[in-house]
Amino acid sequence: MNDFTPWPGSAAERYRAAGYWQGETFSAWLNGLAARFGDRVAVVDGARRWTYASLNEAASRTAGAFEDLGVSRGDRVVVQLPNIGEFLPVVLGLFRLGALPVFTLPSHRRAEIGHIAAATDAVAYVHPGVWERFDYHELAAEVSGTAPALRHVITPDTVRSRPFEGTDVSAGDVAFLQLSGGSTGLPKLIPRTHDDYLYSVRASAEICRLSSETVYLAALPVAHNFTMSSPGVLGVLHAGGRVVMCPAPSPAVAFPLIAAERVTMTALVPPLALVWLDAAAHSDVDLSSLELLQVGGARLSDEAAARVEPVLGCALQQVFGMAEGLVNYTRHDDPPELVVGTQGRPISPDDEIRIVNASDVEVAAGEVGHLLTRGPYTIRGYYRADAHNAVAFTADGFYRTGDLVRQLPSGHLVVEGRAKDQINRGGEKIAAEEVENHLLAHPAVLDVSVVAVPDPVLGERTCAYVILRAGAAALTAGEVRAFVRSRGLAAYKIPDRVEFVSEFPQTAVGKISKARLRRGEGLS
Ligand SMILES: O=C(O)c1cccc(O)c1O
Numbered sequence: 001m002n003d004f005t006p007w008p009g010s011a012a013e014r015y016r017a018a019g020y021w022q023g024e025t026f027s028a029w030l031n032g033l034a035a036r037f038g039d040r041v042a043v044v045d046g047a048r049r050w051t052y053a054s055l056n057e058a059a060s061r062t063a064g065a066f067e068d069l070g071v072s073r074g075d076r077v078v079v080q081l082p083n084i085g086e087f088l089p090v091v092l093g094l095f096r097l098g099a100l101p102v103f104t105l106p107s108h109r110r111a112e113i114g115h116i117a118a119a120t121d122a123v124a125y126v127h128p129g130v131w132e133r134f135d136y137h138e139l140a141a142e143v144s145g146t147a148p149a150l151r152h153v154i155t156p157d158t159v160r161s162r163p164f165e166g167t168d169v170s171a172g173d174v175a176f177l178q179l180s181g182g183s184t185g186l187p188k189l190i191p192r193t194h195d196d197y198l199y200s201v202r203a204s205a206e207i208c209r210l211s212s213e214t215v216y217l218a219a220l221p222v223a224h225n226f227t228m229s230s231p232g233v234l235g236v237l238h239a240g241g242r243v244v245m246c247p248a249p250s251p252a253v254a255f256p257l258i259a260a261e262r263v264t265m266t267a268l269v270p271p272l273a274l275v276w277l278d279a280a281a282h283s284d285v286d287l288s289s290l291e292l293l294q295v296g297g298a299r300l301s302d303e304a305a306a307r308v309e310p311v312l313g314c315a316l317q318q319v320f321g322m323a324e325g326l327v328n329y330t331r332h333d334d335p336p337e338l339v340v341g342t343q344g345r346p347i348s349p350d351d352e353i354r355i356v357n358a359s360d361v362e363v364a365a366g367e368v369g370h371l372l373t374r375g376p377y378t379i380r381g382y383y384r385a386d387a388h389n390a391v392a393f394t395a396d397g398f399y400r401t402g403d404l405v406r407q408l409p410s411g412h413l414v415v416e417g418r419a420k421d422q423i424n425r426g427g428e429k430i431a432a433e434e435v436e437n438h439l440l441a442h443p444a445v446l447d448v449s450v451v452a453v454p455d456p457v458l459g460e461r462t463c464a465y466v467i468l469r470a471g472a473a474a475l476t477a478g479e480v481r482a483f484v485r486s487r488g489l490a491a492y493k494i495p496d497r498v499e500f501v502s503e504f505p506q507t508a509v510g511k512i513s514k515a516r517l518r519r520g521e522g523l524s
Helices: 009-017 026-037 052-069 087-097 110-119 136-144 194-207 225-229 232-238 251-261 270-281 302-312 336-341 386-392 432-440 477-486 514-518
Strands: 041-045 048-051 076-079 100-103 124-126 152-154 174-179 189-193 215-218 242-245 265-268 292-296 315-322 325-329 352-356 369-374 399-407 413-418 422-425 428-431 445-455 459-468 497-500
Touching: 009 194, 026 052, 026 087, 026 194, 026 232, 041 052, 048 052, 052 087, 076 087, 076 110, 087 100, 087 174, 110 136, 136 152, 174 194, 189 194, 194 225, 194 232, 194 325, 215 232, 215 251, 225 232, 225 315, 232 242, 242 251, 251 270, 265 270, 270 292, 270 302, 292 302, 302 315, 302 336, 315 336, 325 399, 352 399, 386 399, 422 445, 422 459, 428 432, 432 445, 432 459, 432 477, 445 514, 477 497
Parallel strands: 041 242, 076 100, 076 124, 100 174, 124 152, 215 242, 215 265, 265 292, 292 315, 459 497
Antiparallel strands: 041 048, 174 189, 315 325, 352 369, 369 399, 399 413, 422 428, 445 459
C-alpha cells in the first residue's frame, strides 16, 4: 500500500523550475513570517491574541510537547478542533515536528474518527474537550478501543513544553492528511506536501489580493480545505494579515465580530450566504468593513450571487475547489457576469483541465463533460488506497473529480452537475455508499439506496429509499434515522428523509437507477 504517490520526476522538475515549488517547509515559512511581522497580531480568539512572534513560539512549544510524548517525524495525529486560536499552534507545531495532522471536523463522530485513526495508525488524537455541549472525552474513549496505535489523547491546553527547533523535515514530504468529500464506502485521505500546498497558499493570497491589512473571519470549520488554504487562514498569515476565529457561522455570532474586529473578508458555503443575506437586510450591525465575500463548496444560485454586492456592500468571489488540489477563483477584475455566473478559473497556468465524455474523449469546446485535472498542487493518489487510485486517476495522472462542468473561452468553469455518487448538502459532501453501508447493517433492511433530493436552502438533502426484508417488523423513518445515529455517524450524514419502497427503479440494463430515484420515479 502506498502512503503517497509522487509526481513523476519530469513534472516535479517543471514545477520547481516554474517557481511553484520553492523547497520551503511550513516551519521555515512560519519563521519567515515571525521575522517579517513579529509584533503584528496574527490570530484573534475572543479576548486572546497571538502575534506572529508568539504564534511561532507557541508552535515550537507544541512541537516540543509532542516530541516529549514520543511523537516523531512521520507519525499521524488526528486533529479534531473547532475554530479556536489553539488550532494554529497545534497544527503548525506538528508541521515543525514533521508529524502529520489528520484533519477532521468537529461534527465527526465515532464512525469517522475511529476509521480515520485506524486507517492512518494515528498515535495521538487532539480534541477540544467539551465543545457545543458535546463531550469529546467520551468519543476519545470509544475510539481508543478500535485504534490500536493510539497512545495519546490530548486537549490543546495540555501541550506546552520547551521549544523545539525542527530541522530534518523536507519540503517534498507529506505535511498533513486532508479528508476527501468522497464517494466511497469509507472516507479517503489526501496527502498534501509542504511544497504543493504552500504554492496553492501563496498563489491564492495573491489572486485574492491579500495584504497585511486583511482581517479574515474564519467562519466555516477551520480544518476545511477552503477555510485553511483558499486563501483561508494560511493565505492570510502568508500576507501578514489577521485571522479572527469565529466560533459559529451564524449572523448572531459573526456580525458583531465583523464590526468589532473590522473584518475585511470571509468565506461561506451557499446556505450560509443565504442566511447572511437575509439577516443583513434587517441588521443594524456595522458590516461596512467587509470588502470581499467568498462563496464555495457548492453551487451558488445566480440570484443569490447577484444579491451579495447590493445587500452586503462587498464584492463576491466564487470559489470552486477540492481538497485533492485544484481550486478555481473568479478574479477581482472579472466582469460581473463571470463573477455571478461562473465558478472561476484555475489558480495556476499549469493546472491542466480536460473535459471528457464517458469514454475519456474530449468533448467539443463549451460542452458539458467530466472534469479531469492534474497540476502542481493536485495529488496523484490517495493515502493507502491503491485499488481506488486505479479508478480515481487516469493512467497519465489526471484526477477524476466526478464533477460535470463546461468551460467558457475565458477559461472559467461552470459546474453543471456531478457524476460521482455523492450528495452535496450545503457544501458538506456525503458519500451515498458510506451511509448505505451503515443502513445495510440493520437486520430488517434488505436493500437501500441513498440519493440527493433538491432543497431550496441546502441545495440538496439526503433521502434514503429502504426495502425491508420480507417478514421483518415494520420500521419508522425515525427508527431508521436513530439507527444511523447509533452507528456513530456525523449528524449531517443522517438521512433527512426515509422512504420505504418494495423495489427500486431500474435502468434499461437492470441496474438501480439513482437518477430515476432522485426524481421519485418507478417507485412502488
Ligand atoms: O472542498 C471544497 O468544496 C472546497 C471549496 C472551496 C475551496 C476549497 O479549497 C475546497 O476544498
